[in-house]
Amino acid sequence: MEKLNKSYVEKIYWGIIVSEPVIEEVVERDPTKIDNDGKMQGFRFFDREEVIDGEKTYYGERTNVSNWIFFGERLSLDQVKVKYGDNSDYRTLINNMEINSIKYVCHT
Secondary structure, three states: EEEEEEEEEEEEOOOOOOOOEEEEEEEEOOOOHHHOOOOOEEEEEEEEEEEEEEEEEEEEEOOOOOOEEEOEEEEEEEHHHHHOOOOOOHHHHHHHHHHOOOOOEEEE
C-alpha cells in the first residue's frame, strides 16, 4: 500500500447552465504557471491524499483549498448599479447582490 499527497488545479469554464470544472494534477501550486486559454473563467488549487492498494486507488477529501482566482473585471455593487442599473437584464444580479450582501462580482 502506498500513500501519496498530490496537488491539483480546478479550472472552471462556461457551461450550458453552470460552470464546467476541469481538474488537473500540478507539480507546484504556482498561479503564474497556469495556462489561460482565454476560455477559462478562473481556477483554484487543492491537495488530496491518495492511497494506492494494488489495483485500487482511494481518494481523500480536498484539503488546503485556495481562494478562487478569476479572470475579469471586479465590480462592487455600486459599480454594477452605475454600469448596468438601467438594463433590466442585470436586475436579478443587482437584487441577488443586495439580498445576499454580496460586495463584489467578477465580470468575465
